[in-house]
Amino acid sequence: MTDAAAEHPLPRAGWRTRLASRLAVAFFLPAAAVVVFAATVGFIEMRSALRESAFDRLRAATDVREGQFDRWVREQTNDLRFLATMPQLQEGITAAARAGTGAAALDAMLRRSVSTQQDFTRIVLLSAVGGRVFAASDSTLLGQYRVSERHFLEGRTRVVVQNVYPAPATGMPTLTIAMPVLAADGTTIAVLAGDANLARVEEVVADRSGLGETGDAYLVDRFHEFVRGNDYDRQRFPRGIHTPAIDRAVSGISGAGVYRNYAGREVVGVYRWMPARQLALFAEMSTDEAFAPARRLVWEMMLIGALAVLTLALGLMFVARHIARPVLEIADAAERVAGGNLTTTAPVRTADEIGQLAAAFNVMTRRLAAAHGALEAQLHATESAAEATEASRRLLRALIDHLPALVAVKDLDGRYLITNASFGDFHRVPAVTLLGRSPAEVLPQANAIAIAECDAQVLATGATLTAEETHVVGSQERAFLTARFPLRDADGRIFAIGVVATDITERKRLESQVLHQQKLEAVGRLAGGVAHDMNNLLTAVRCNAELLLDGMAPDHPDRQPLEEIDRSVRNGSALTRQLLTFSRAHVVRPSALDVNRILGGMTAMLRRYVGTGIEMRFDLADDLWLVRADEGQMEQVLLNLLSNAHDAMPVGGTATVATENVVVGGPTGVVVPNLAAGEYVRLGVHDTGTGIDPELLPLLFEPFFTTKEPGRGTGLGLSTAYAIVQQALGAITIDSVLGRGTTFNVYLPRHPDEPFVAPEPLPPRVAPGSGEMLLVIDDEAPVRTALRRMLALQGYRIVEAQSGRDALALFQEHGDAIALVLTDVFMPEMNGPEIAARLHEQRPSLPVIFMSGYTASEIVRRGLMREETRFLQKPFNRPQLVDLVAEMLRKTQIS
Amino acid sequence: MIHQLLRAVLRRAGIPLLAAVAAACSTPPADAPVVRIGVLASLTGPRVVMSGASTRDGAMLAAREINEAGGIDVGGVRHRMEVVLTDIGEGTDMATSAAQSLLTRPDIQAIVGPQYSRNALPVAVLAERVGVPMITPMASHPDVTAGRRWVYRIAFTDDVQATALARWAREGLHARRAAVLYEESASYSRGLTERFAAAFTQGGGQVVAREGYTRDRASDFSAALGRLAAAKPDVLLLPNELPDDTLQIRQAAAAGLRAPLLLADFVDPNVMSGLPMPGGLFTTHHWYLEGSAPANRAFVAAFSKVYGHAPNATSAATYDAVRLIADAMHRAGRTTPAALRDAIAATREFHGATGTMDFTARQDPAKRAVVMRLDGGRLVAVREMAP
Known part of the structure; x- marks a missing residue:
């Protein structure tokens, strides 16, 4: 309280006099306002009356001028008519027509008329036919044709006044009066046409009489040009004169008003459109002159009013001083209170309004003391609230700074107001350094433009905009899921734009990886199905071909075609095998493999495979770790990759096969995409x-993708390799430079087992059968037939069943006579393993051979769990079949 | 087969492409600033079919195309183009009055027209004085543009046209004797007659008879044609406007004139085919329907699509004039008449339907004249004459 008083000392000097003078002023102001109001009303009233009187004067003036104008035109018409009827003129015309030459006498006559009368600028005679100027007061006009002008066309038969128009010959505003010159017999022998002197018209109109000191009257034609139209006006108004009054008048409206005229002067004016002349007539006088009496009246009223008010105010001031004293005592008390003394009271001397004021002042002082205490308490509360706000601000700051998402707030010009730590990290600068900058300063231009467009859309719609965006900082390209939203103040006005961007780069990469896997699986399932059916067909073809070949003389003419069939079937089965591998339907036997050893065994074959134009190099690591993989598949991967290398070098080159131990991941290991850390x-x-086009790289492992001509590649090589390596938990990478070459790297996980197991020795060949009964089950009749023929040749007896039910019936019928069962796996009603299970219920030791072109199924794996069962991959050849049957029968006999 | 099928399916199932939709430019909004140009055309009277309607159609098509393409970009602001069609009726005094009404409107930035030299000559005087650019599409009298700063034209001049007709008469038709029926009250007709006579005489021919008439006596030419027939001309020049020349062709045949007819650029096959012309009819234009320039092909196609009939030279030249103004205004970056005039004068290579134009050194574009024969209701180009 004391501080406040020190800062704002109360004014002491002049206090008494001011109170009194205020009372005087309180009276003076309304009194003065009344005086001013009265003066204003008086002025407006009078001005209105003066304006109406000015309009009347000006209207009368325009009436006079319009009449004068018309009279002037009539006079000129009469003068011209007089000329037209002069016998000398008619004779001259007749003579000129006869002579067929110029008419110097006529020219002189017309010149004389112009110079004596001065109301025409030029007078011409037009030929009755063609409207040619054959005589003129101005010789430059001779020879012109006015054949399509109105004053000629109409002037041939009657008197015509052609209102102001730009004359074709000169382009100047012209008023032309024309009439026929008639011969004695009444025929038109010429047209007499005079261009009126518009300067004279202007003289008539511009006469000041009746217009007062500042009056002005003028004519404007329908082209917004002064009729007097001297060059000065043209340069000043090249596009014509345009004021609201002129525009109205030229559009055919007559009226009156107070307006600014063409010279920018405020005038009282009357304008009139004269339709007969196609001209607008203006009569104007300045408002200064028109309203001068009204202004005089105002000054007089103001002066008298001011004197009266001033006298009264002085008297009032004297009275006010007496009333003011008790009030001043209260003022003193108030001053003490203002000094901090809240215990002060003011004396209550009277019972009137001022006494009440003193009493009320004392009550107020007590209340003020109480309120002061309460105020200090509230101050404390406000301070703690500010601290709480600061704490929650810090909390929010910490939260957004630890958010992995990028958070920013921008003002309406796109400059950052708030940015969090992740935002700064992404731009590789401390977040604070971005404040006040715009995206255009920190991002590539294309991104900045895209952001600006998004921001504009948010501002335009006021709605949240969610989008996926890609941004590049340095070499880093990241995908974001971005939400942009307007921030509104308490009135709902947008004052900033908020942005929250979640980095979804990793998620998108995983999505595309999953998509690729799904595609491969779908194609795999399809390929597996195709291979299954194809294998059934190939089995029948192959068995039958072999049966025919068997016992055929070496020089039999059918032998070669049959061998051709057999070779084609082998090729076909190689293809189905590849399909099955690709679809992971192949029976895989992974084991611990030494890749160097496999390469060692294939060296000669690989050199042959790549051909003579290509040099083959090997760069193999010593002490190479073992890997866990299927040997046959590894050979296939190698062949596929070398096949690719061969195709990439149509004009020769070098193919290098290298092996080495690699540690992936960890602090010292190399980084390989899509590969877990570990030893490989x-x-x-x-x-x-030739290298691979970078655009094609993503397609390279797609099934059936090939750059070769149709028929030269299946498009399965690299996708098969990919599938095999994936299955072995490894990875393939490609490095390719167009025109320089390509490197495929296959990473295979290290196998922990050390020993190398030598393959089992092949079992000895067995003797053919000796009448054992075999049950053959297959729903495909051609397969059954082929099997029967082949096995019968080996000395077995065969019973056939085309379904599980038939098979069970036959087994009942023949019982123990059946030594072995060959069954297809996939059949309608009852599948192979189910049939085997039913038979094994009756005779557990019964040997069963499953035949299928399709091995992916869990059914097959379950069926193979018994000792007595074996699997034969379709298509098989005779030795495979016969050897397996004999081996199974021998085992049974031994046991 | 199965491979190809699978490949196709797999490609389809590939990662969907993100397509960015660009906001296409369209007609400027209704509240866009407006550029107004006045177009002077005979919309009443006997010339409406030949000239007025063609002028209107050519101008409207150009304005419509300009607006549909987003308007005129003047200094970065899209402007809508508005054509203020103004009737100039029949008489020259009416033409000057109509032109002056347009020229004194401050919102008019340029005028196109008039098409006839006798109207274009006085209007050019007004445009020059007021300081508003004027482009006449068809007026061919050399004096329309001569010595002026604000006046340009699209067509060729009568010098080019008269010389081409004279050369064709001498070289193509091997004529030695020419007769002329011309309108002496029309500067266009007079000028063509004089220029033809000079070129024909210089080429070794002779103008053996000429007859003049005036506009107010333009219905019966048989007496004059009879006198011309008596001179036994090899060719008859009729450098006159429609519809006079239609009557003249009919009456020439009646008067026994069998010589080939030479007409100037007023020939309209729609009106004239079917008239008796035993010696054939030849004309010159600076434009013809089958012209192979891409700008012309596009114009002819657009015009025919909108109006359902083929354009004539008046439409083509008017179309070019409106587009030239739009192009110049864009280059000027301002809409003031002075800036527009400077930009028109700086036009270097404007590809119009009537040819490529350069106004850097002249106000009349260098145009070749195409000599054409009226043949079965259409004009067939027989020879091109370089300017």
Whole structure:
């Protein structure tokens, strides 16, 4: 309280006099307002009356001028008519027509008329036919044709006044009066046409009489040009004169008003459109002159009023001083209170309004003391609230700074107001340094433009905008799921734009990886199905071909075609095998493998495979770790990659096969995309060929993708390799430079087992059968037939069943006579393993051979769990079939 | 087969492409600033069919195309183009009055027209004085643009046209004797007659008879044609406007004139085919329907699509004039008449339906004249004459 008083000392000097003078002023102001109001009303009233009187004067003036104008035109018409009827003129015309030459006498006559009368600028005679100027007061006009002008066309038969128009010959505003010159017999022998002197018209109109000191009257034609139209006006108003009054008048409206005229002067004016002349007539006088009496009246009223008010105010001031004293005592008390003394009271001397004021002042002082205490308490509360706000601000700051998402707030010009730590990290600068900058300063231009467009959309719609965006900082390209939303103040006005961007780069990468896997699986299932059916067909073809070949003389003419069939079937089955591998339907036997050993066994074959134009190099690591993989599949991967290398080097080059031990991940290991950390063996195949177009790289492992001509490649090689390596938990990478070459690197996980197990020795060949009964079950009749023929040749007896039910019936019928069962796996009603299970219920030791082209199924794996069962991959050849049957029968006999 | 099928399916199932939709430019909004140009055309009277309607159609098509393409970009602001069609009726005094009404409107930035030299000559005087650019599409009298700063034209001049007709008469028709029926009250007709006579005489021919008439006596030419027939001309030049020349063709045949007819650029096959013309009819234009320039092909196609009939030279030249103004205004970056005039004068290579134009050194574009024969209701180009 004391501080406040020190800062704002109360004014002491002049206090008494001011109170009194205020009372005087309180009276003076309304009194003065009344005086001013009265003066204003008086002025407006008078001005209105003066304006109406001015309008009347000006209207009368325009009436006079319009009449004068018309009279002037009539006079000129009469003068011209007089000329037209002069016998000398008619004679001259007749003479000129006869002579067929110029008419100097006529020219002189017309010149004389112009110079004596001065109301025409030029007078011409037009030929009655063609409207040619054959005589003129101005010789430059001679020879012109006015054949399509109104004053000629109409002037041939009657008197015509052609209102102001731009004359074709000169372009100047012209008023032309024309009439026929008649011969004695009444025929038109010429047209007499005079261009009126518009300067004279202006003289008539511009006469000041009746217009007062500042009056002005003028004519404007329908082209917004002064009729007097001297060059000065043209340069000043090249596009014509345009004021609201002129525009109205030229559009055919007559009226009156107070307006600014063409010179910018405020005038009282009357304008009139004269339709007969196609001209607008203006009569104007300045408002200064028109309203001068009204202004004089105002000054007089103001002066008298001011004197009266001033006298009264002085008297009032004297009275006010007496009333003011008790009030001043209260003022003193108030001053003490203002000094901090809240215990002060003011004396209550009278019972009137001022006494009440003193009493009320004392009550107020007490209340003020109480309120002061309460105020200090509230101050404390406000301070703690500010601290709480600051704490929650810090909390929010910490929260957004630890959010993995990018958070920013921008003002309406796109400059950052708030940015969190992740935002700064993404831009590789401390977040605070971005404040006040715009995206255009920190991002590539294309991104900044895209952001600005998004922001504009948010501002335009006021709605949240969610989008996926890609942003590049340095070499880093990241995908974001971005939400942009307007921030509104308490009135709902947008004052900023908020952005929250979640980095979804990793998620998108995983999505595309999953998509690729799903595609491969779908194609795999399809390929597996195709291979299954194809294998059934191939089995029948192959068995039958072999049956025919069997016992055929070496020079039999059918032998070669049959061998051709057999070869084609082998090729076909190689293809189905590849399909099955690709679909992971192949029976895989992974074991601990030494990749160097496999390469060692294939060296000669690989050199042959790549051909003579290509040099083959090997760069194999010593002490290479073992890997866990299927040997046959590894060979296939190698062949596929080398096949690719061969195709990439149509004009020769070098193919290098390299192996090495690699540690992936960890602090010292190399980084390989899509590969878990661990120990791997790298198998690299490098060629110096054409390289691969970067655009094609993502397609390379797609099934059926090939750059070869149709018929030259299946498009399955690389996708099969990919499938095999994936199955072995490894990865394939490609490095390719167009024109320089390509390297495929296969990473295979290290196998922990050490020993190398030598393959089992092949079992000895067995003797053919000796009448054992075999049950053959297959729903495909051609397969059954082929099997029967082949096995019968080996000395077995065969019973056939085309379904599970038939098989069970036959087994009942023949019982123990059946030594072995061959069954297809997939059949309608009852599948192979189910049939085997039913038979094994009756005779557990019964040997069963499953035949199928399709091995992916869990059914097959379950069926193979018994000792007595074996699996034969379709299509098989005779030795495979016969050897397996004999081996199974021998085992049974031994046991 | 199965491979191809699978490949196709797999490609389809690939990652969907993100397509960005660009906001296409369209007609400027209704509240866009407006550029107004006045178009002077005979919309009443006997010339409406030949000239007025063609002028209107050519101008409207150009304005419509300009607006549909987003308007005129003047200094970064899209402007809508508005054509203020103004009737100039029949008489020259009416033409000057109509032109002056347009020229004194401050919102008019340029005028197109008039098409006839006798109207274009006085209007050019007004445009020059007021300081508003004027482009006449068809007026061919050399004096329309001569010595002026604000006046340009699209068509060729009568010098080019008269010389081409004279050369064709001498070289193509091997004529030695020419007769002329011309309107002496029309500067266009007079000028063509004089220029033809000079070129024909210089080429070794002779103008053996000429007859003049005036506009107010333009219905019966048989007496004059009879006198011309008596001179036994090899060709008859009729450098006159429609519809006079239609009557003249009919009456020439009646008067026994069998010589080939030479007409100037007023020939309209729609009106004239079917008239008796035993010696054939030849004309010159600076434009013809089958012209192979891409700009012309596009114009002819657009015009025919909108109006359902083929355009004539008046439509083509008017179309070019409106588009030239839009192009110049864009280059000027301002809408003031002075800036527009400077930009028109700086036009270097404007590809119009009537040819490529350069106004950097002249106000009349260098145009070749195409000599054409009226043949079965259409005009067939027989020879091109370089300017």
